[in-house]
């Protein structure tokens with residue numbers, strides 16, 4: 001059954017936001033808005049904006065104003081369906097734009113979860129993060145006993161930015177910029193903190209129980 005509430009997930013890279021968003025979208029019938037997917041869909045469109053997005057992606061930088069233009073378009077297609085978002089909120093300017101999109105569309109951020117994980121654990125997780133080329137699932141190298149995807153047998157790869165230098169840069173951005181986002185949302189809506197240092201199943205159970213309680 002589709003639900004009409006909306007969820008925002010905050011937390012450092014490696015906290016498992018993408019995995020939780022996917023599970024929550026399935027369980028509650030929410031639309032999962034992902035920046036990568038939105039950009040790719042836009043870049044294949046045969047219009048001026050689509051071509052501009054494609055060129056910007058190839059250069060490796062898409063202005064956040066464009067991304068929010070795309071999010072607004074996605075929102076206009078939602079109708080009564082709820083949405084779950086696990087990105088677009090690393091900086092204060094981004095979260096403010098995101099709040100505007102919600103307000104303009106008459107939607108509330110009903111649940112804002114902060115999935116928190118210690119930095120040391122984040123680094124360990126990201127260094128060991130492996131993805132399947134075929135089914136796109138995420139795995140931890142420490143749980144794998146072969147070089148093939150445990151689910152579908154597909155080939156495994158490491159994300160280009162999952163190297164120590166890039167991970168430390170992301171953590172620094174998180175410390176400096178996302179802490180402002182968290183303070184802003186605490187003030188504006190209230191945040192539900194979830195201990196992200198648990199198994200995927202336990203984090204999911206905790207998030208669901210907080211949703212179901214309301």
Ligand SMILES: [Zn+2]
Pocket residue numbers: 132133134135136137149150151152153154
């Ligand atoms: Zn697979």
